[in-house]
Amino acid sequence: MKQNRIYYGGDYNPDQWPEEILDQDIPLFQKAGVNLVTLPVFSWAKLQPSEDEYCFEWLDRMIDRLWEAGISICLSTPTAAQPAWMSRKYPEMLPVDISGLRRTHGKRVNFCPNSKIYRHFSTRIAEEMGKRYGKHPAVALWHVANEYGTYCYCPQCEKEFRQWLKQRYKTIEELNARWNLAFWGHTVYDWDEIVIPSERNDDYRFYQPVYLDYRRFMTDSNLNCFRAEYDILKRYSPEIPITTNISGFIQQLDQMKFCKYVDIAGWDNYPWPTDPPARVAMKHDLMRGLKHGKPYLMIEQAPSQQNWQPYNVQKRPGELRRISYQAMAHGADSVMYFQMRQSIAGVEKFHSALISHAGHENTRVFREMAQIGRELSAIGGQTVGAVTKSQAAFLFDWDNWWAVEGSNGPSKDLRYLEQVEKYYTGFYKRHIPIDFVSVEDDLSGYKVLAAPLLYMVKPGFADKVRNFVREGGTFLTTFFSGITDENDRVTLGGYPGELSDILGIWVEETDALRPEQSNCMKGLGTPFQGSFSCGLLCDVVHLTAPDTKALCIYGEDYYKGSPCVTCRPYGDGYAYYVATDPEPRFIDELVGLLISECGLAPALDAPDGIETSVRENENGRFLYILSFQKEDTIIDLSQTGKHFRNIVTGQKAENKLLIKPFDCYILKEEI
Numbered sequence: 288m289k290q291n292r293i294y295y296g297g298d299y300n301p302d303q304w305p306e307e308i309l310d311q312d313i314p315l316f317q318k319a320g321v322n323l324v325t326l327p328v329f330s331w332a333k334l335q336p337s338e339d340e341y342c343f344e345w346l347d348r349m350i351d352r353l354w355e356a357g358i359s360i361c362l363s364t365p366t367a368a369q370p371a372w373m374s375r376k377y378p379e380m381l382p383v384d385i386s387g388l389r390r391t392h393g394k395r396v397n398f399c400p401n402s403k404i405y406r407h408f409s410t411r412i413a414e415e416m417g418k419r420y421g422k423h424p425a426v427a428l429w430h431v432a433n434e435y436g437t438y439c440y441c442p443q444c445e446k447e448f449r450q451w452l453k454q455r456y457k458t459i460e461e462l463n464a465r466w467n468l469a470f471w472g473h474t475v476y477d478w479d480e481i482v483i484p485s486e487r488n489d490d491y492r493f494y495q496p497v498y499l500d501y502r503r504f505m506t507d508s509n510l511n512c513f514r515a516e517y518d519i520l521k522r523y524s525p526e527i528p529i530t531t532n533i534s535g536f537i538q539q540l541d542q543m544k545f546c547k548y549v550d551i552a553g554w555d556n557y558p559w560p561t562d563p564p565a566r567v568a569m570k571h572d573l574m575r576g577l578k579h580g581k582p583y584l585m586i587e588q589a590p591s592q593q594n595w596q597p598y599n600v601q602k603r604p605g606e607l608r609r610i611s612y613q614a615m616a617h618g619a620d621s622v623m624y625f626q627m628r629q630s631i632a633g634v635e636k637f638h639s640a641l642i643s644h645a646g647h648e649n650t651r652v653f654r655e656m657a658q659i660g661r662e663l664s665a666i667g668g669q670t671v672g673a674v675t676k677s678q679a680a681f682l683f684d685w686d687n688w689w690a691v692e693g694s695n696g697p698s699k700d701l702r703y704l705e706q707v708e709k710y711y712t713g714f715y716k717r718h719i720p721i722d723f724v725s726v727e728d729d730l731s732g733y734k735v736l737a738a739p740l741l742y743m744v745k746p747g748f749a750d751k752v753r754n755f756v757r758e759g760g761t762f763l764t765t766f767f768s769g770i771t772d773e774n775d776r777v778t779l780g781g782y783p784g785e786l787s788d789i790l791g792i793w794v795e796e797t798d799a800l801r802p803e804q805s806n807c808m809k810g811l812g813t814p815f816q817g818s819f820s821c822g823l824l825c826d827v828v829h830l831t832a833p834d835t836k837a838l839c840i841y842g843e844d845y846y847k848g849s850p851c852v853t854c855r856p857y858g859d860g861y862a863y864y865v866a867t868d869p870e871p872r873f874i875d876e877l878v879g880l881l882i883s884e885c886g887l888a889p890a891l892d893a894p895d896g897i898e899t900s901v902r903e904n905e906n907g908r909f910l911y912i913l914s915f916q917k918e919d920t921i922i923d924l925s926q927t928g929k930h931f932r933n934i935v936t937g938q939k940a941e942n943k944l945l946i947k948p949f950d951c952y953i954l955k956e957e958i
């Protein structure tokens with residue numbers, strides 16, 4: 288089923304209200320331009336009051352009434368929150384936390400992903416829903432459960448983990464070798480001797496190879512829950528796309544693996560008020576990367592306040608529109624909210640909604656949402672399916688994230704995401720579009736590949752990088768890279784392991800600086816001049832290839848004078864290494880250098896604080912311009928040599944474009 292408009296709407300929980308609430312809500316949805324609502328995400332208890340009793344009639348009426356009003360349905364299975372009777376009768380389905388405590392009923396996403404009882408009931412209700420609604424014309428999308436991500440440490444999970452390991456490693460000898468269990472005499476002789484991570488062992492991260500595999504296993508366990516429902520729904524409606532919503536940017540599940548199995552990626556965008564725009568943009572780009580550049584859905588965002596933040600800062604006038612346009616600028620084909628009507632009690636009663644506790648449309652938030660609805664309606668389906676064409680890619684790898692932050696040493700302050708964001712920001716500020724790729728993705732077609740803090744190098748990836756650079760690509764990586772294999776075993780023969788020959792360096796050792804300490808980097812003329820501060824980690828680097836050049840050296844400490852930024856020509860390309868954590872000013876200069884050397888150019892040159900991007904499809908090229916500036920800004924469109932038309936207002940946009948704070952434009956290139 289082809290999407291023909293930008294989905295606008297979101298989570299609706301009418302089962303929290305008397306049914307007559309639809310008489311009030313439907314006209315308000317229409318006023319706001321809502322064209323899709325998601326339901327019944329948390330209604331399992333109402334749909335299945337007891338083990339052998341289903342109650343769908345109320346949902347039939349709601350779906351029919353919404354559909355008659357011109358509103359489509361993103362139909363969710365309710366399997367994120369099982370009914371109380373189910374938890375009571377089958378307590379083994381409740382998850383056990385890492386301290387060994389079994390949870391009681393309540394909350395949501397509160398099930399063991401390996402529970403056979405959960406799997407039985409969740410697939411049964413998916414079957415009932417597939418059968419009942421699989422051909423209903425209102426259903427535009429299937430949505431499975433909600434925000435997967437529970438880790439469980441129960442005896443059933445332990446049993447399944449051993450099976451999972453058997454499949455992965457085949458023999459106990461291989462497991463011992465891959466986990467290096469000879470360390471501290473951990474060798475096992477029988478699969479049943481394997482124990483899962485536990486806080487009862489004081490520090491559950493004490494043995495990283497085990498925890499790393501447990502994280503992979505938990506991704507697979509949650510994925511199996513999703514896939515079990517997916518397969519059923521697909522049988523009933525093969526033409527309807529199936530998605531699930533990723534809870535923000537979570538570390539728990541390997542989303543690159545998870546999203547191989549969804550038809551369209553979807554996520555919940557809840558930025559903190561203090562998040563810089565580049566951080567939000569980066570997360571959107573990563574979501575687009577989950578399906579190799581295909582558009583995705585923004586399934587949730589808050590209309591204004593987010594109740595779970597310590598200070599429920601309101602979105603300022605215009606801010607909601609801007610974050611909505613920002614999502615679309617990076618590849619979202621929906622603007623959806625949590626939620627449509629504000630709850631009267633419970634943990635989310637102060638989470639903002641389209642229809643607030645006031646119950647009418649005369650609110651600032653409603654007016655702003657209705658304006659967005661009108662604009663999306665004017666845009667129609669023009670931009671749907673449009674893609675971003677990028678020549679620069681960032682590698683992102685969940686296993687690497689887990690391994691870096693699970694490592695005991697060299698610094699407790701190491702954060703993978705933080706390092707990726709620093710370099711991403713350099714490109715963002717220069718309006719260069721970025722794709723996120725996994726180690727499995729094809730790199731041809733990119734001119735630049737950045738892989739900050741690539742601690743874990745998986746089998747075959749170094750060869751991929753070698754070919755990429757040999758064929759003319761520019762590769763950038765940073766300190767503490769090339770250290771381990773996919774089991775967190777150190778690659779012997781000197782750091783950065785398999786990347787050493789490409790970079791033409793040997794890292795003899797790595798110094799960890801305390802937060803109050805710093806060093807400095809001194810440029811050696813061209814391309815870097817002057818001095819830049821650095822900290823966190825300082826690799827002590829030796830040049831090992833005659834053509835490796837030091838571009839900067841350390842200015843202090845016993846390794847003063849040794850290289851801290853290097854570049855090696857390799858084949859037709861270049862490989863850069865940044866051996867420490869520089870101040871942003873340096874990263875900005877380095878990114879500037881890479882951009883000019885690789886001939887990357889932004890679609891539009893604009894000042895910092897103005898975000899620009901381009902999406903294109905069979906309808907044309909669309910230029911998105913958003914202001915994060917505090918003052919009015921003039922953008923000179925004539926630099927592009929093209930003519931544009933505003934796709935919301937239909938007006939021409941040429942030469943000087945005045946953009947006010949918070950304002951956003953989508954301009955279509957005229958042919």
Ligand SMILES: [Zn+2]
Pocket residue numbers: 382383399400401402439440441442443444
């Ligand atoms: Zn479990």
